[in-house]
Amino acid sequence: MADPGAEIVLRTAFGPLNLVYEEKRLREIRFEGYRRDPAVQGAQIERGTPPDHQAARSLIGELSRYFSGVPTQFSTELDFDPYTSFQQTVWRAAQAIPYGCTLTYGRIASDLGRRDAARAVGAALGQNPFPILIPCHRVLGAGGALTGFAGGLEWKRALLSLENGQKEMF
Secondary structure, three states: OOOOOOEEEEEEOOEEEEEEEEOOEEEEEEEOOOOOOOOOOOEEEEEOOOOOOHHHHHHHHHHHHHHOOOOOOOOOOOOOOOOOHHHHHHHHHHHOOOOOOOEEHHHHHHHOOOOOOHHHHHHHHHOOOOEOOEOHHHEEOHHHOOOOOOOOHHHHHHHHHHHOOOOOOO
């Protein structure tokens, strides 16, 4: 039986990525400091033991494909219950942004019928517990400015560049 509070650290070309599980459910994804390591391909388990269930194994495989530059549809069921309906709406809008594309906070607010809510969209994305799976890195500031990201702008820049098949985009 898996530990009810498992944490797995994946090694990626951009630094460690932590997957936090509680009772066999993914609770959050956290970035450690950005550390470029071009020798790493995909994502490999660095520390921890994944929970013993298919969803965790699938997510690790999907993240490995993603970090190898393969457009990836993530199949992990996300638990949105603890979050507000506005956060959930914004996160679903971010999930709809295709791989390699971007939108602005203002555009998402406008698409949600709340043209004046760009900052609220940014605040909701700032509380995103599942970055990459909810690709908040694909959301930019006005005029395409590279702004705010929980993992830091280096991670955001790296993820956008990865998705565009480029070494450095910004």
